[in-house]
Amino acid sequence: MIQVRELRKHFGAVKAVDGVSFDAPDGTVTALLGPNGAGKTTTLRMIYGLMKPDSGSIDIDGVDAVARPLDGQSRLGVLPDVSGLYPRLTAREHIRYFGNLQGLKGAELERRIDKWIEILDLSKVADRRVGGFSHGERTKVAIARALVHAPQNVLLDEPTNGLDVMSTRAVREVIRHLKAEGRCVMFSSHVMQEVSALSDRIVIISSGRVIAEGTAPELVALSGKSTLEDAFVSLTGLQGPEEGSHSA
Amino acid sequence: MNFTRIKAVAVKEFTDGFRDKRAIYTVLFSAVFGPLMIAFLLTQIAGQEKSANDIKIPVVGREYAPVLMNWLEQQPGVQIVAGPADPEKAVTDRTVEYVLVVDKDFAKRFGESRPAKVQLFGDSTRTQGRSALRRVKNLLQAFSGQIGGMRLAARGVSPAIAAAMKVEDVEVSSARARAAMIFNIIPMFLLLAAFTGGMQIATDSTAGERERGSLEPLMLNPVPRWELITGKWLAAVAGSSASMLLTLVITSNVLLRLPLEDLGIRFQMGSQEMAALMAAVIPMALLGPAMIIYLACFAKSYKEAQSYMGFLVSFVTIPGVLSTFYPVTNRPWLRPIPIIGQYSLSLDVLGGHDVSVWGLVAAAVSAVVCVGILLRLATGKLSDEKVVFGR
Numbered sequence: 001m002i003q004v005r006e007l008r009k010h011f012g013a014v015k016a017v018d019g020v021s022f023d024a025p026d027g028t029v030t031a032l033l034g035p036n037g038a039g040k041t042t043t044l045r046m047i048y049g050l051m052k053p054d055s056g057s058i059d060i061d062g063v064d065a066v067a068r069p070l071d072g073q074s075r076l077g078v079l080p081d082v083s084g085l086y087p088r089l090t091a092r093e094h095i096r097y098f099g100n101l102q103g104l105k106g107a108e109l110e111r112r113i114d115k116w117i118e119i120l121d122l123s124k125v126a127d128r129r130v131g132g133f134s135h136g137e138r139t140k141v142a143i144a145r146a147l148v149h150a151p152q153n154v155l156l157d158e159p160t161n162g163l164d165v166m167s168t169r170a171v172r173e174v175i176r177h178l179k180a181e182g183r184c185v186m187f188s189s190h191v192m193q194e195v196s197a198l199s200d201r202i203v204i205i206s207s208g209r210v211i212a213e214g215t216a217p218e219l220v221a222l223s224g225k226s227t228l229e230d231a232f233v234s235l236t237g238l239q240g241p242e243e244g245s246h247s248a
Numbered sequence: 249m250n251f252t253r254i255k256a257v258a259v260k261e262f263t264d265g266f267r268d269k270r271a272i273y274t275v276l277f278s279a280v281f282g283p284l285m286i287a288f289l290l291t292q293i294a295g296q297e298k299s300a301n302d303i304k305i306p307v308v309g310r311e312y313a314p315v316l317m318n319w320l321e322q323q324p325g326v327q328i329v330a331g332p333a334d335p336e337k338a339v340t341d342r343t344v345e346y347v348l349v350v351d352k353d354f355a356k357r358f359g360e361s362r363p364a365k366v367q368l369f370g371d372s373t374r375t376q377g378r379s380a381l382r383r384v385k386n387l388l389q390a391f392s393g394q395i396g397g398m399r400l401a402a403r404g405v406s407p408a409i410a411a412a413m414k415v416e417d418v419e420v421s422s423a424r425a426r427a428a429m430i431f432n433i434i435p436m437f438l439l440l441a442a443f444t445g446g447m448q449i450a451t452d453s454t455a456g457e458r459e460r461g462s463l464e465p466l467m468l469n470p471v472p473r474w475e476l477i478t479g480k481w482l483a484a485v486a487g488s489s490a491s492m493l494l495t496l497v498i499t500s501n502v503l504l505r506l507p508l509e510d511l512g513i514r515f516q517m518g519s520q521e522m523a524a525l526m527a528a529v530i531p532m533a534l535l536g537p538a539m540i541i542y543l544a545c546f547a548k549s550y551k552e553a554q555s556y557m558g559f560l561v562s563f564v565t566i567p568g569v570l571s572t573f574y575p576v577t578n579r580p581w582l583r584p585i586p587i588i589g590q591y592s593l594s595l596d597v598l599g600g601h602d603v604s605v606w607g608l609v610a611a612a613v614s615a616v617v618c619v620g621i622l623l624r625l626a627t628g629k630l631s632d633e634k635v636v637f638g639r
Binding site: 048049050051052070071073074076078080083084086087089093100101102103129146 | 250268463464637
């Protein structure tokens, strides 16, 4: 369970996040939807403790993550927007390294590594160095090492960005699996189909503020449009060609 | 504090660094290069010294001065050979180092007790053969002095009257001093090994981590920043110490095989001296990686970090060069100064001076304090959002 209240962060004169509040409950997939530069990544970075908010509070399973970022981090599994692997280490070594850093070791750790290699279908490449891996394989390794400590809360920053069909399916499978286990899953995206297919709740962010939140049908009803995409365009106030207005 | 996590970071970084074949070759090359260069230079000096004692004198017109030639050939290690047709050109072209040319009126003037003429062609700016040239000059002067003395004695005058004073040449520098100077660069290679050995791990695990974008995922783990820095530093320290030890072993093996007695150098490298030398330089294996890690935290990429390394290497080479002008041996107050202290101590060990345990401890403690400060600064740098996300 992640609760964010009145989060603010500025870079120079730019207010990247300007008073964001939302809840991401357990057993639910919450999507952070917004155009590029809306403040999604900055919001996530504050939640996962690598950026300090100017003001506001972040509560992860009852822990004040602003005051105790390391305690917050141990309750989180994060896939950041770059996979950032080590070319000379194997897939298995990546997962083991992060497991060690999360305080896991021995047979228990090895069991979990095997489990994630199985789930993500990495067994053929598990003991190869990741230097030659495809984008999809890299993302899978990054997911496995982020989740090896079985965190209650999972943050994924644009997890399917640039992935092929098979890898996208694998990622979606992982998200459904985590939800079924009763975990709190949050992911950011700007892909409508993905958001509507995967999420239970949607938080729309634009210019550093929460514009609207609710289920997909609720948002569509709120905007008075027929599809989620039109609802998104309407709610964020973005300029774009209206459907059927190509006459000019 | 969690040693398991620090160990996990150190093991990972060491494994990662060890798999970088190019980095391994660089370390091996630099460990072998230094000792081989020292061996080459010392053999050269030994060779020059030998050539000063065994000399061949190219002579033009030897038939004009049989007395002089006989006398020269009786001197130990001297051999007369035929000189080139154009002596000046031969010396300029460096086909020979010097040529003795005998005037064709030599015998006549010699017989009339007038100064007989010889010319000695040589190039005093050349180090090669300089000592041999000096020996030839001395021989000629000795001959002249002997004959002059005999002439005075034949006329009933004591030769001692002709000599207002007697200069005795006591040679203390030359080959031995030059060899000692080369000995001075041994600590430089040892200290450089501290940098080359840890460089790959120290830069790849900091600047390289930023470049790959792997710093952000790494810092998502609930590990205090200083534990990450300490783990990375330990891995680099392992590389540095290994490279230092390798350089030390190769250097002492090379030196034991060289004819150092010919150069008048006392060199003992028993296990006790080895241990003392290692104790003198090992704080550098701690300090070097800490310096690299701190500097590399400013770099956005592995390459950028590498470009800072020239700056660090000058930290080691400048004291080395300075020590040839300003003696650093046997100055206990220099010991607490990092790098210079290690220099001073290792030169004392190599020179066979006694090194006190307190000197070693003082040098080590000051290096460790510097390590602490540098790692603290690097931790602060790593906590900066601009460093984590700025690529």
